[in-house]
Amino acid sequence: MDSVFAAVVQAPEDPILGVTVAYNKDPNPIKLNLGVGAYRTEEGKPLVLNVVRKAEQLLVNDRSRVKEYLPILGLAEFNKLSAKLILGDDSPAIQENRVATAQCLSGTGSLRVGAEFLAKHYHQRTIYIPLPSWGNHLKVFTMAGLSVNAYRYYDPATRGLNIQGLLEDLGAAPSGAIVLLHACAHNPTGVDPAPEQWEQIRQLIRSKALLPFFDCAYQGFASGSLDADALAVRMFVADGGECLIAQSYAKNMGLYGERVGALSIVCKGADVASRVESQLKLVIRPMYSNPPIHGASIAATILKNSDMYNEWKIELKAMADRIISMRKQLYDALSARGTAGDWSHIIKQIGMFTFTGLNSDQVAFMTKEYHIYMTSDGRISMAGLSSKTVPHLADAIHAAVTLPVRSKFEIYVASIFGF
Ligand SMILES: Cc1ncc(COP(=O)(O)O)c(C=O)c1O
Structure with a gap:
């Protein structure tokens, strides 16, 4: 009650890490976290590279290593x-x-x-x-x-x-x-x-x-x-x-x-x-x-170590290739649905993220209706997608871009009344 820190105000969540906080609170099993910039396997699991496990084993086995x-x-x-x-x-x-x-x-x-x-x-x-x-x-x-x-x-x-x-x-x-x-x-x-x-x-x-x-x-x-x-x-x-x-x-x-x-x-x-x-x-x-x-x-x-270095390069390439294949699958899924607009940027863009072009209204809709989490600027982590989850994301994007466009005034009113 009379803490010396009583005047400290609650800080906002970090806009990127806050996405995961919201995701963790959602009990719906179909939820999908595309906010965080971390690689996931086809099964949606974090990945520890084999070569990293090998290197760690070598380090653990080396009794001459100290913790100075x-x-x-x-x-x-x-x-x-x-x-x-x-x-x-x-x-x-x-x-x-x-x-x-x-x-x-x-x-x-x-x-x-x-x-x-x-x-x-x-x-x-x-x-x-x-x-x-x-x-x-x-x-x-x-x-x-x-x-x-x-x-x-x-x-x-x-x-x-x-x-x-x-x-x-x-x-x-x-x-x-x-x-x-x-x-x-x-x-x-x-x-x-x-x-x-x-x-x-x-x-x-x-x-x-x-x-x-x-x-x-x-x-x-x-x-x-x-x-x-x-x-x-x-x-x-x-x-x-x-x-x-x-x-x-x-x-x-x-x-x-x-x-x-x-x-x-x-x-x-x-x-x-x-x-x-x-x-x-x-x-x-x-x-x-x-x-x-x-x-x-x-x-x-x-x-x-040249053997380990080469092994790393192969595992790294496999991660990059999986992301590139997710780009292709998402693009194909949107084309198959006839989703309005040009989505070729999904396959042209590079690296972990796609800047979808979805606006904050559409992102909020996808989170509310489809339990898909991403930053409000419409950025999605391709590394968080898998062949199993692509159709769900494509359905959500299709529905979001089909939404009637709301005026700035409607968005403002909705933000005040929470709908
Ligand atoms: C552009 C960019 N710079 C720097 C970082 C820093 O990441 P870390 O501190 O985890 O290496 C990130 C992580 O997402 C990033 O995307």
Whole structure:
């Protein structure tokens, strides 16, 4: 009653994680969660990769392994292998010791450490993020003290890339501004620039001395190929310029809860990289002191052993292929129902998500009537679908787009009276 925290107000649920909270509360057995960005098998179950189980077994059997603290920057071997994974085996930046890498807490932690570093050591405090972007970007960068602007990215009319708007907005950005780029499998839209568009973006960014910050949460998950999905990052590193890269092993190794990731800062010379690395330690030490050992050891075990690495690539490709096949099945199911509209974006978009184009009214209808859960912007996780659940989703989409379109006034009244 008289708590010292009595004035604390109830915070809203996280818009993405809140979808799962609502899903968990729904007792209906046909319910379907397409909100969360985590891979599921055809049976709708979470997947632990075989190669991950193998690596864990090796680690457990090795009695020489201890549970001592890692250094502030984490497992050195993991850092080297992570930089190699994203930059390529023969990257001159690695050979010339121009890359400072820190093991961080998955993709989010890598973004946050990078943002904190930039807020302290970079002359520009403005970061441009795509519109739309992963919901946490705005919060991560704002909390680190950066000021966040948006650049046009998605074109609702074509359900594709607004390259013109993107180039105009970045062209108007102040010199030196930071630009957040999704390395592949853009979340939430599933729309990536084509290679020649990446080249246009690169030229503009370099000509205006903007600083690219790549968020690489889905390497290998988009196309099924680790190298193909690293194309954009490698284009930017090949020109000798500087950039930051946040990597996550949550999706591509299925290590979600282990929080395994890395921040790499590619610099122009080895001396700068070494000073940058020393300052990264000062950012990390008061934040969480040093990262956890287990997940990074699993990743390093897989990355350094060629048999395990090849096995990982096969399992990764199987996950990516299942998602691509879900796209095809959903598209076919909508075509078979004669659902109004053009749904070809479902097969054109890339990665874990489809930005369906359904509005928040239609999403609310699908949740209420069909017990299908997704974010209110109409994003669905293709990884959460299976051959068994595609017909149910197609029925729901068909019914939702057949609904009479309500006016803004009707939606407003309904939101007040709860119908
Ligand atoms: C675009 C993007 N960046 C970063 C992340 C961070 O994920 P994690 O912190 O689990 O690696 C995600 C996860 O959904 C994402 O979609």
